[in-house]
Amino acid sequence: MEKTVCELFAGVGGFRCGLNNISSVEDTNKPEAWNTVWFSQWEPADRKIQWAHDCYVNRFGTCLDLDGNDTTNEDINAVDKTKLPNHTLLVGGFPCQDYSVASTLATSKGLEGKKGVLWWDIRDILEAKNPPFVLLENVDRLIKSPASQRGRDFGIILACFRDLGYIVEWRVINAAEYGYQQRRRRTFIFAYKNDTKYAKRVLNDAKYVAQHGDELHRHSMAKVLLGSGFFASCFPVAPVDAKKVRISKLPDGIGELSTFFSYTFENTGIMLDGVFYTLKTMPEYNGRQITLGDVMDxxxxxxxxxxxxxxxxxxxxxxxxxxxxxxxxxxxxxxxxxxxxxxxxxxxxxxxxxxxxxxxxxxxxxxxxxxxxxxxxxxxxxxxxxxxxxxxxxxxxxxxxTPTEMERIQGFPTDWTKECLVDGEKVEMPVNKRRFMMGNALVVDLIKQMEGTLSDIVTREE
Incomplete structure (x- = not known):
């Protein structure tokens, strides 16, 4: 299976840098292991210059849709999803302002908020293009949003994946707890089609065990969450008694879920066929700790x-x-x-x-x-x-x-956001915009750590 990628809400290219192990601006001149066939980046607040998009294009160039048009800087709501190139892996740090730690949980609007509705564009792409694998990132509070109905938004996301034939793993990861230079907690979601070889390999006994009661199923899922699953393979966790795995089932209808569903999801979990298994895990890491001092000028x-x-x-x-x-x-x-x-x-x-x-x-x-x-x-x-x-x-x-220090804190190459390509000319990005880009980005190092496992998964689908 080809390693092709569609990068949504791309910012300045964090997922692309991570998947292709880009450590310096010169690395963009080398062949990429993962072929990005299309990306989307549009910021409604930037009326004159689309700084993030133009920075991305300066580093990587642009991508065309199936009609030969450049729609990478259009409002994703208006983009015809059927015109996007087919891809193996859909990635994105979908907008999280409504759940952000910058505002209180009580005032967050979750999926009902202005930015939260962009989840439905992800769902539309899943339906239109049917990618076998999906990797998404959001703030850690996603699994508890909104305050008035904890867990509802995450439940809706899981139900959408369920209805489209995906299994979903999730983990809340603090980059610093795996040795990186920022204490940044984020929810990562890895979804894969029920009929992939990977799904059958990881969950080959899940349906059999399901016929023998919750206790055996609980032990089976604990093995996935603590050892054989995607996030456990990339980011080891300490052993946990399988009895602590909690099991529940999503309501059948999205409408019923939206109105009544509430659940306290733990930081680790998996969902298949609408049944989800969740438990609290602790990171297991004994390596070197990168510090703020290590990345300062x-x-x-x-x-x-x-x-x-x-x-x-x-x-x-x-x-x-x-x-x-x-x-x-x-x-x-x-x-x-x-x-x-x-x-x-x-x-x-x-x-x-x-x-x-x-x-x-x-x-x-x-x-x-x-x-x-x-x-x-x-x-x-x-x-x-x-x-x-x-x-x-x-x-x-x-x-x-400095902007270069902020770039390194997020794992980007030094001076990654220094310049943009605006109307064919290189323009220096203002310092306040460079700060915004980094505050809005993900920790590239985490994607680099996931890439080897992702590559192995996709290669074995042949």
Whole structure:
């Protein structure tokens, strides 16, 4: 079976970099092991220049549909899915703004949200092109969304796969727990057609065991989730008693599921024929830990990334809390990183007149060299508690991350997002856009780690 790929919501090409082990910008001149036959990247907020798409095209060139048209930068809702080239593997980090850690779970809208509806475009492609294998990525909270009906959205996704004849494995993976340079938890979904050789190989006794009761079936599925399955093969986990595998069944209809279904999915699971098996697993990794310090720039860094002293501290540098219950700080004092990242007590009044004290704990002002980076968000570099602040290796001064450091934190080649191809001309991408691209990306190293297993699976389908 050919190693052909369709990459949806492609961003700046994280899946493609991972599948083809691209470690430097020069690697794009080499033949690719996985042939990307079509990709899609369209950002409605970028009205003048489609920065992500144009960065992707600058590195890889474009792809044409079956009619010879370039539809890679059109709204995926408007693209005729039947015109897409056939492919063996469908991949995508489908938009996750409605589940993002940047907003509270209680306010997330899940599949009903503006971005969440794009799941149905994935489903339409599955129906139109029938790819044997699918690999998707989303935020870890996908399996618990929405807050009002936990697990409903993930249940809908599983049911769509079920109705189209797929088996689905899932795992929530923290990149740092497998030695990589960022503490980034993401839900990965690997789906494969019921009639593939891989499905028969992994689950060759599942239907037989199903006839002999839940207990034997539970043990069979535990072997898949802990050993022989896709994610267990790529990312080993510690042994778990098979008795901890929970078994349940999806409602038959999507409408019934959407209205009534709620379930607490664990971080690991598998679904076949509408029956799902889930349990909590812990990573098993004893290798080297890459840290933030390992990927930071060692030499000269432009002054634009350094933080002026007056924006750092409003009082003594060893103070990491503020108490405004007895008097408010000035606007200038509040516009400092020390205030923003420090603990707080603030007197507030609710809409109903109730007075209360808002409190917030401190977080480290400076991110240490000897730990993996925290999760990068699209707001990286803004005046936000989540923004990384580091101590420059050459000068010792405190600054923000550079775009090249953010690229390496996500596992991209250095300067991957430096330039875009806009109307045939190379244009430098603004720093704020480079930050957004990396906050929106996946950890390329995880895809690299999956690639060997994926390659073996597809090759053995011959």
């Amino acid at each position: 060692d030499g000269y860094v432009s002054e634009q990334f350094f933080i002026p002293e007056k924006r750092l501290f409003y009082t003594s540098p060893d103070v990491n809390h503020s108490d405004e219950t007895k008097g408010k700080l000035s606007k200038e004092e509040r516009q400092t990183w020390q205030y923003l990242k420090g603990a707080k007590k603030i007197s507030r009044t609710a809409a109903n007149g109730h007075e209360y004290i808002f409190s917030e704990g401190p977080i480290a002002l400076v991110d240490e060299y000897d730990k993996p980076a925290r999760t990068m968000l699209t707001s990286e570099g803004s005046f936000s508690r989540t923004t990384h602040i580091v101590r420059d290796k050459m000068t010792g001064k405190i600054r923000l991350l």
